[in-house]
Structure formats: structure tokens, C-alpha cells
Amino acid sequence: MTEDDIEKSTDIVTAEPETGQVERVLDAVEAEDREKLQQELDELHPADVADILEQIDSADRAALLSLWSSDMVGDVLSELDEALREEVIEQLEPEMLGQAIRDLETDDVVDLVEDMDAEMQGTILDALEASERAAVEQALSYPEESAGRLMQREVVTAPEHWTVGDAIDFLRGHDDDLPEQFYHIILVDPKIHPVGYVSLGRMLGSPRPTLLRDIVEESFRTISVAEPEENVAYAFNQYHLISAPVVDENNRLVGVITIDDAMIVLDEEAEEDILLLAGVGEESLSDRVSSTVRARLPWLCVNLVTANVAAMVIAQFEGSIAKIVALAVLMPIVASMGGNAGTQSLTVAVRALATKDLTESNTFRVIRREALAGLLNGCFLALVMASIAFLWFRSPVLSAVIASAMVINMFVAGLAGVMVPVVLDRLKLDPAVASATFVTTCTDVVGFVSFLGLATIFLL
Amino acid sequence: MTEDDIEKSTDIVTAEPETGQVERVLDAVEAEDREKLQQELDELHPADVADILEQIDSADRAALLSLWSSDMVGDVLSELDEALREEVIEQLEPEMLGQAIRDLETDDVVDLVEDMDAEMQGTILDALEASERAAVEQALSYPEESAGRLMQREVVTAPEHWTVGDAIDFLRGHDDDLPEQFYHIILVDPKIHPVGYVSLGRMLGSPRPTLLRDIVEESFRTISVAEPEENVAYAFNQYHLISAPVVDENNRLVGVITIDDAMIVLDEEAEEDILLLAGVGEESLSDRVSSTVRARLPWLCVNLVTANVAAMVIAQFEGSIAKIVALAVLMPIVASMGGNAGTQSLTVAVRALATKDLTESNTFRVIRREALAGLLNGCFLALVMASIAFLWFRSPVLSAVIASAMVINMFVAGLAGVMVPVVLDRLKLDPAVASATFVTTCTDVVGFVSFLGLATIFLL
Structure with a gap:
């Protein structure tokens, strides 16, 4: 990446979604201008593309999807309102859908399929590789709205006796397998029980011979895999957690939940309360x-x-x-x-x-x-x-x-x-x-x- | 820290605050058993101590505060409901208050004093060291509920041309000055304009000679210091940000906002909407x-x-x-x-x-x-x-x-x-x-x- 690229990718957060954007996208769809459409959408974050899909009507959505082909379909699907996901998935070509699903992390696939009917769920699971499919099915075996559904299975761990140097060498050797986002290294004993965690910042500030166990965070909380997600969100909010290891009934490490997942749950819980208090059940603006x-x-x-x-x-x-x-x-x-x-x-x-x-x-x-x-x-x-x-x-x-x-x-x-x-x-x-x-x-x-x-x- | 210490500090997140805890604390207060009280409270997270203070009545609170002395008073004050802060601060001995305030990070001090009347604000500012006081006063000069009030001023930056090795050496040399929580290193040009950021995880997975600019995150968003905090929370939620640099009107880096701050704002905004829809203004259970x-x-x-x-x-x-x-x-x-x-x-x-x-x-x-x-x-x-x-x-x-x-x-x-x-x-x-x-x-x-x-x- 050159310096120019870096500067181009800088993006000041603005108060409102840019006005006229939806209109420009719709113009491109109407003109069947595949190139212009691609150009408009590729500049956007998948969450913004999903918002556009939510804000246009069903006919325009179908026209847009038939013109659009992109490698970010998977992320857009994750961001899309549940009410629209099935509609959009049905309109994607099987090949494109398969690619989209394979690009997602397993926790996103779980989130995508958990509320679908069995047939649609089958279609999606079939598109996955065997190991990924097993991971998704394992996650689906946990109760709905539990920590097990929310967690990532990709965890970075280190044995208790490692030094900072050991951990850095290990991470350098596994750059390709590291999760996209991680903020702590979890120390585990030989039976994979988590015993503490070290923040990456603290690790980077310590000399190589430092023992990881000497720089663990003071407060360390684990979450049970069956814990309801609203309690998980409460704990993150109350204790200002950034990530927390998830353990099974034998206290063995099975995954990790990060604050961004907790934030989504917290937001959904508040939303649910607002709507329920007004006598509105789970519904969204995209519902028919x-x-x-x-x-x-x-x-x-x-x-x-x-x-x-x-x-x-x-x-x-x-x-x-x-x-x-x-x-x-x-x-x-x-x-x-x-x-x-x-x-x-x-x-x-x-x-x-x-x-x-x-x-x-x-x-x-x-x-x-x-x-x-x-x-x-x-x-x-x-x-x-x-x-x-x-x-x-x-x-x-x-x-x-x-x-x-x-x-x-x-x-x-x-x-x-x-x-x-x-x-x-x-x-x-x-x-x-x-x-x-x-x-x-x-x-x-x-x-x-x-x-x-x-x-x-x-x-x- | 020994292995035993590590295991003792593990704490399974439970669904409900432990029942009987408030009662045990009240018993200790009534018996004027300073030692038992200390023991009960020291085990708790400051947020839980604050919750206990919120749940007991005004007379018990005064009795508790007169018995209790702890080095975590500062954190408890930050966690305390705004309606109670002034009451509690008035009951603290000036010396204890001074110590409590000096232990806080500047963004927590800002949060603590911003809604106080001028006299109380003066008392607290006087307890700070000159440099900290200047930082707090600078933050208070930004509009209320803006990114400037929300951000931390402690930022970890690196020049664009540094390698991973340069950054690690720099961090090891500044272990004592590093912010408690940071997840990215922000690359800046010679005029302190942020041009990209590198996640600590990515940095740890890369060999020392790697140029930081070659491993910057793809999506990079900066926040204007005057941006209303609700837009900041929206951006974190929409784009799954973990931290974002804050810039002034000349696009110079002035601070950083992390997801935990954004989560608090998101929670407050939803809370505010719920209460306003029911015709209840800003209020809390601790109000008289x-x-x-x-x-x-x-x-x-x-x-x-x-x-x-x-x-x-x-x-x-x-x-x-x-x-x-x-x-x-x-x-x-x-x-x-x-x-x-x-x-x-x-x-x-x-x-x-x-x-x-x-x-x-x-x-x-x-x-x-x-x-x-x-x-x-x-x-x-x-x-x-x-x-x-x-x-x-x-x-x-x-x-x-x-x-x-x-x-x-x-x-x-x-x-x-x-x-x-x-x-x-x-x-x-x-x-x-x-x-x-x-x-x-x-x-x-x-x-x-x-x-x-x-x-x-x-x-x-």
C-alpha cells in the first residue's frame, strides 16, 4: 500500500449518510449502468451498502442485485436487516452466495443462519467447507441468545510459562491464522483452563524475557458458554471489558467474546425494550x-x-x-x-x-x-x-x-x-x-x- | 504475581449481583466494623461498589463513607450515578478526595466534573497537578457531548516511515507512559495529521523489518473534535470501530476515542430515548x-x-x-x-x-x-x-x-x-x-x- 492509498482511504466520519447517495445508486440501477453502480458501492463500507438496500423498495433491490457483483457480498449480508436477508439470498446466484458465505468468519455465519428456516439454513451450510460447517453446527448447538452463539471460536492462547518473546515468535509464525481482531492473549494451563490474560499493549511495552504471567491484567472474568447474551452485554458494560474468554461447564476455554459483539447485543436489548414498551414486537423498517x-x-x-x-x-x-x-x-x-x-x-x-x-x-x-x-x-x-x-x-x-x-x-x-x-x-x-x-x-x-x-x- | 494469585483473581461472570452482598455491607456499616467493610468492598469491582452506594439510603451511605477508606475511591466516583456524586464528594475528606481525583485518567476527571456547579468543579480542579488541570480545562473547552469531551488525550503514535521493530522498541522504552488501554498505533505525518493505523495484533504477527504503512488497517476513519457524541457512537456501531483518532479543524491529531467510551454513549442515548418517549427527562433511581x-x-x-x-x-x-x-x-x-x-x-x-x-x-x-x-x-x-x-x-x-x-x-x-x-x-x-x-x-x-x-x- 502506498502513501497515496493510505490517504485516499482516510474517511472523516460525517454526521449523516451522504445525501444523494441513494439517488445516485438508484440512477445507476435504472440506467443499468453496471460500472457506475459498482463504483458507487465499492467505495462504501458494507454496513452502508446494507443500509442502501434497506432503504430502497423491493423492485429496485431486485434490479440492483441482478446488476451487482462484488466480493463484499458476504459482509453486506451480515450487516443486512434480518427481515431482508432471505429476500436477498434468494436472489443471489448460488455461486455468488457460496463465495459470500465462505468469506465470512464462523460467528458471522452463525448470526446469518440462526433465524432461518431449515431449508435455507441447509443451502447456506452446504456452501461451507467441512471444518467450517462443523464449527457453525457446533455453535448452533448452544442455546439461542447465549454466549456460545455470540463468541468467536478463533482464540489466541499461550501456555502460562511463556515469555513475551515466546509469544511474539509464536504470533509471527502464525500471522495468516490470527483472528482479524484480538486484543488479549489468553493464558491457559495444560488442561486449557484460562488462568489470566495479557493485553497486547502491555505485551508490546515489555521486554522479551518478561513472563506473561507477570503482566496479566488485574481483573479477569470468564463467561460461561450458556450465559444469556444480555448478561454478557451487562458484564461488558459494567466492567468495561474489551474481550472475555468463554468456558464450557468444565471451565475449559472454548472461545472469546469481544466488546464489539457485546455492543451489538446491548444496542439490541435497549431497542427491544423501547419497542416492547410501545407494544411493538420484534420488527424492522424493512418488514412488509x-x-x-x-x-x-x-x-x-x-x-x-x-x-x-x-x-x-x-x-x-x-x-x-x-x-x-x-x-x-x-x-x-x-x-x-x-x-x-x-x-x-x-x-x-x-x-x-x-x-x-x-x-x-x-x-x-x-x-x-x-x-x-x-x-x-x-x-x-x-x-x-x-x-x-x-x-x-x-x-x-x-x-x-x-x-x-x-x-x-x-x-x-x-x-x-x-x-x-x-x-x-x-x-x-x-x-x-x-x-x-x-x-x-x-x-x-x-x-x-x-x-x-x-x-x-x-x-x- | 504467582500462579495462585492468578487463579484467585479469576472471576466467573454471574447473571445477578450476588444476593445478600448489600445486606452484608450494611451489617458491617451498622456494626461499625471497619475491617469487615473494607474486606467486603475491596473484593468488588469499583462499578459494583458504586452500585451498592446507589442502592442504600442516604443515611447508610453517609455512615459507610465515614468508615471506608480505600485507594479505589476515584474509580468508584467515576462509576457513580451523577445524582449521587456531589453528595458523596461532599462527604469525603479533602485529602482523600484529592488522592482519588489524582488517580483518575483525565477523561474520567472531565466526565466527573463537567456537570458540576462552578464551586465544586473548582474544588476538584484544585486537587489536580498543573499539567493535568490544563488538560482537563482544555477538554472542558470543547462543546458538551462532543467528541472532544469523550476522547482520551493519551495517544500512541508513530511516524509513517517506522518499521514494526522501531515501534516495539519505542513502546518498550515508554512502558510507564503508555495509556492503560490502546489497540492501535496511529501513523502520523510530520504535521501530526493521522494517515492510518495499525492494529496491535497485526503488528505482533509481523516481522520486525515490516513497514508499519504496509500493514495499516484497510478502513480508517477519523472523527472531528466537535462531532456530537451520538454521531461518534453511531459510527462505532455502524463500522465496528475499536478506536478512532480525533482531529481538530486543521486535521491534526488531538486524541483518540475507544469503543468502551462509544458503548457508554450508545447506551445512554438509547436510555434517553426510552425515558423521553415516556415523558421522563434525565433522571435516575438515585434522585430524591x-x-x-x-x-x-x-x-x-x-x-x-x-x-x-x-x-x-x-x-x-x-x-x-x-x-x-x-x-x-x-x-x-x-x-x-x-x-x-x-x-x-x-x-x-x-x-x-x-x-x-x-x-x-x-x-x-x-x-x-x-x-x-x-x-x-x-x-x-x-x-x-x-x-x-x-x-x-x-x-x-x-x-x-x-x-x-x-x-x-x-x-x-x-x-x-x-x-x-x-x-x-x-x-x-x-x-x-x-x-x-x-x-x-x-x-x-x-x-x-x-x-x-x-x-x-x-x-x-
Whole structure:
């Protein structure tokens, strides 16, 4: 590589994907200009090519794939949204697909095939060499979303008694087999149990005769192969790990997980929580309308049921509403304020559970804090609302009723907002999935009952 | 370090923080057993000590701090939730604080002081040596949440013409000054412009006479010192970077950002989006009730206004409700279903904007998809609801009215769910902050107007 090449490959990270890029690619596709297309795409990182494929529609995607041939197809497939992978794979010529798959590291192949149906998985596995195929099948034998699925099997190890010089000579002799990315050398005993690791930086700063065991990192953590990936991501984030050895049930080294894999999991977990809290399951922008509709329907059905429960509560007070129509006008305010306060508390609680900040030690304190916060905000807003209601309907009793109902409902919202996710978590259910439904049903019912009930008692 | 030491320091990552640990620490504090406390805490990673401090109440925290003295106070301070840092710092003896601060790397000091008030910041800066203080003040001169605040200033560089051997000799001569963590050597030209980087793994696998420029990484990205940190995190996640050089406006190397810093930002950004979508600003479980109340009140006030807008809409139809009370019973269902469908669409849109998956190229397609998904789910659920309403109130016209209103509202929900965040984003506002309010106000108003309006036309 010459100096010019080096400078050309420098690339300032920009805030936004370059505008007009998608359009230029689409122009090339439309003009069937294979050369221009190749030129546009070859300049890009595979992740950016994948983004372009995700952002154009299905017909353009097919046209692009029929024109495009590149040696980076494998990396693009890895980067592609799961919803689109099968569509793209089906359009690749078998030969190109085989080449693409063979270029990938085994952990990327695992990530690619793990969610595919058996037939498609077979097609891909058949394209691999026997040894690679065995490695992928081994990885697939670990539970889904476990450390075993996430790890690389390529590990750089050294016996405990080696010196820095021994390690450097070994690495120089194996330059072609080294993993693309590694940051530590793992020291193992004769039974391949990991006993410590040495950072490459520390190794490079030490004279050749230094014993590796004298420069191991102070803190050293191993991960069990069956550990759920969310715990792996938590450990990397909590302990600022860069890489960690993975061991089997006999504490033998079987692989290594690096921070870039953990970062992806951390990102996915947060994404999942956001979507689940909003009643959206696993879905992506690339999904078809039909799968979007199906994915969202269950939550909407649940909501239809709970909305009808709330309606039945209101129906108990039809007589009161018929006499004082103002009740119908004001009742959604009480329910809405409770729903919002409840959502605030539950979101904080769900996240705190996910980040292990809400534990048995402080559950009681957090419940008390949220209930108190709901109560105090409720009191303040109830005063404001009572004034509005008085100016509007000129009834001091009605004002007092809506104020009281709001205080009650916002107190309950704070309480339920923490207790519902905590109980779901203790029952080993994902609090992000169902909490919102329970909490808003609770605030709807309490809101309508307290407002309409108090009104029935004091106004009729 | 002996073999025994190595084995003792091995630590299997466990799924949950050890139960009973907080209790044991509290027991030691209550018994004023300084030795036991020291022993319990010294075994832990600073991040776990910080978690314990976060999980106990304020009085226990004060008692613990008065008993505890350790050389890892600095790291614990870095790991501590911002809401607690000032409280803890105020309780530390000046001497201990000074020592703690001097043990930290400059980027950790920056992180520690950047959100503090001027007085507290002064106390901490005064504890630093002159050169460190200058470095921290320099970092603080960059905009908040920019690459300049995030980067380490300690960088390992090499002139372009060096060989692997030159670099190894240089590193061995500077073992004491090397940063704790580094993964690449950055090649610079005579004007300190970065021109490429070499991974330590690649360097270790190459013979001494190899020119560094011949083994630079293929893809090389530099980050501008003023770049917002969220773009930095995006780049690390998108391009799987491990570290990236930071350059000033003249393209001179001023620091380096590593993936662990980017991971923290990525985590914070996702956290922020989750909380903002629920109407919770920056807050943590360690906040006092008073700050929680204040932080949540603004959003609740906005919601009180929008709830009153919806109530005013209902008030326009008081006459209709007085005649048919069933309308009051059913109207919250229409609003609620629209609100939920809208929240689904808007959450997907807000996340897609944050991850740069929703761009100018596909906005129109996404709006069409969401509106269509809302419409289709609306049609299905409207049929179900029409049946329920018919069984309940035995009025075919009322059933038709609620079905039509639901279809209209869920179509609008899908439309508004994408358009509101997209418009806010184009106006350079954070779509996570305000979208939910706008969208649910929209679905409340459309829901009540369509249902009560159609009912007034066809039933009265």
C-alpha cells in the first residue's frame, strides 16, 4: 500500500449518510449502468451498502442485485436487516452466495443462519467447507441468545510459562491464522483452563524475557458458554471489558467474546425494550406491511379488551352521566393524567430492572419514591385542574371531585408503575412486554371509578 | 504475581449481583466494623461498589463513607450515578478526595466534573497537578457531548516511515507512559495529521523489518473534535470501530476515542430515548423525590393542557351525549385504540430516526406503510368492536359509527405516528421529546370528533 492509498482511504466520519447517495445508486440501477453502480458501492463500507438496500423498495433491490457483483457480498449480508436477508439470498446466484458465505468468519455465519428456516439454513451450510460447517453446527448447538452463539471460536492462547518473546515468535509464525481482531492473549494451563490474560499493549511495552504471567491484567472474568447474551452485554458494560474468554461447564476455554459483539447485543436489548414498551414486537423498517400488521395486532387486541373493561366501568355510572353530562367531558382527563404518570413510573422501573439498578435491596424505597412523586405531582395538578373545572362549570363540588380523583389516580399510578414490572420480573416474565397494559388498565379503571364514584356520591 | 494469585483473581461472570452482598455491607456499616467493610468492598469491582452506594439510603451511605477508606475511591466516583456524586464528594475528606481525583485518567476527571456547579468543579480542579488541570480545562473547552469531551488525550503514535521493530522498541522504552488501554498505533505525518493505523495484533504477527504503512488497517476513519457524541457512537456501531483518532479543524491529531467510551454513549442515548418517549427527562433511581417530582411535572402539565383540549372537543357534543349516554361509554375506546396504534408507529419512527434507518430516501414509503398498517388493523378491530357494541347496545347504526370512527382514527394514528417525528426531526428538534404528546393529542381529538360527530349525524 502506498502513501497515496493510505490517504485516499482516510474517511472523516460525517454526521449523516451522504445525501444523494441513494439517488445516485438508484440512477445507476435504472440506467443499468453496471460500472457506475459498482463504483458507487465499492467505495462504501458494507454496513452502508446494507443500509442502501434497506432503504430502497423491493423492485429496485431486485434490479440492483441482478446488476451487482462484488466480493463484499458476504459482509453486506451480515450487516443486512434480518427481515431482508432471505429476500436477498434468494436472489443471489448460488455461486455468488457460496463465495459470500465462505468469506465470512464462523460467528458471522452463525448470526446469518440462526433465524432461518431449515431449508435455507441447509443451502447456506452446504456452501461451507467441512471444518467450517462443523464449527457453525457446533455453535448452533448452544442455546439461542447465549454466549456460545455470540463468541468467536478463533482464540489466541499461550501456555502460562511463556515469555513475551515466546509469544511474539509464536504470533509471527502464525500471522495468516490470527483472528482479524484480538486484543488479549489468553493464558491457559495444560488442561486449557484460562488462568489470566495479557493485553497486547502491555505485551508490546515489555521486554522479551518478561513472563506473561507477570503482566496479566488485574481483573479477569470468564463467561460461561450458556450465559444469556444480555448478561454478557451487562458484564461488558459494567466492567468495561474489551474481550472475555468463554468456558464450557468444565471451565475449559472454548472461545472469546469481544466488546464489539457485546455492543451489538446491548444496542439490541435497549431497542427491544423501547419497542416492547410501545407494544411493538420484534420488527424492522424493512418488514412488509403484512408482517407489520400481524406483529402489532396482538397488542392492539389486548388493548381492545382493556378499553372495553374501562367502558364497562363507565357503564356502571350511566345514570350519573345522563344527569350531569359534564362528567363525560371531564372523565378522560382523570384517566389520561393517571395513564401518563403511570407510564413515567413504569418506564423508569422497567429500565432500572434491565440495568440491574432496581434490586431486592431497594425495591421498597423505589416504590415509596414513585408513589410519593405521583402523589405530590397529583396534588399540584389537581389544584390546577380544580381551578379550570371551576371556571368552566362553576361547581365547587365538581372541582373538588375531579381534584380528589386525580390525586388518588396519580398516587395509584406511581404505585402500580413500579409494582407491576417488579412482580412480572419476579415471575420471570419480561416486564417490558406487559407492564404498560396492566398499568394503564389500572389507571383507567381507578380514574373512572374514583371520578364517577365520587361524583355519584357528592353530586347526585 | 504467582500462579495462585492468578487463579484467585479469576472471576466467573454471574447473571445477578450476588444476593445478600448489600445486606452484608450494611451489617458491617451498622456494626461499625471497619475491617469487615473494607474486606467486603475491596473484593468488588469499583462499578459494583458504586452500585451498592446507589442502592442504600442516604443515611447508610453517609455512615459507610465515614468508615471506608480505600485507594479505589476515584474509580468508584467515576462509576457513580451523577445524582449521587456531589453528595458523596461532599462527604469525603479533602485529602482523600484529592488522592482519588489524582488517580483518575483525565477523561474520567472531565466526565466527573463537567456537570458540576462552578464551586465544586473548582474544588476538584484544585486537587489536580498543573499539567493535568490544563488538560482537563482544555477538554472542558470543547462543546458538551462532543467528541472532544469523550476522547482520551493519551495517544500512541508513530511516524509513517517506522518499521514494526522501531515501534516495539519505542513502546518498550515508554512502558510507564503508555495509556492503560490502546489497540492501535496511529501513523502520523510530520504535521501530526493521522494517515492510518495499525492494529496491535497485526503488528505482533509481523516481522520486525515490516513497514508499519504496509500493514495499516484497510478502513480508517477519523472523527472531528466537535462531532456530537451520538454521531461518534453511531459510527462505532455502524463500522465496528475499536478506536478512532480525533482531529481538530486543521486535521491534526488531538486524541483518540475507544469503543468502551462509544458503548457508554450508545447506551445512554438509547436510555434517553426510552425515558423521553415516556415523558421522563434525565433522571435516575438515585434522585430524591423532590427532583423526580420537578423533572416529571413539565410533561404532566403539557398533558393536562392536551387532556383539556380533548375535553373541550367532547364538550361540543354535550347535547348528543345527554341524549345517548352510550356515547360516553364507548368514546374512550376509540381514543384509546388510536392512541395505542399511534404510539406503535411513533416509537418505530423515533427509533428509526435515531439509528439513521429512516432517511429522506424512504420517508414516503414508511409513511405509506404505517398508514396502511393502521388502516388494516383498524378495519379488523373495527369489525370486532362493532360486534361487541351491537351485542351490548343492540344498535346497528351505533355499531357502524364506532367501527367507522375506529378505522378513521387508526389510519390517522399511523399517518401522524410517522409524520410528527419526521417533521420535528427536520426542524432539528429531538423527536423523542415531543412526538408522543402531539400524536396522542391528535388521536384523542380525531377519535372524539369522528365518533361523536358521526353519532350526532346518524343517530340524532
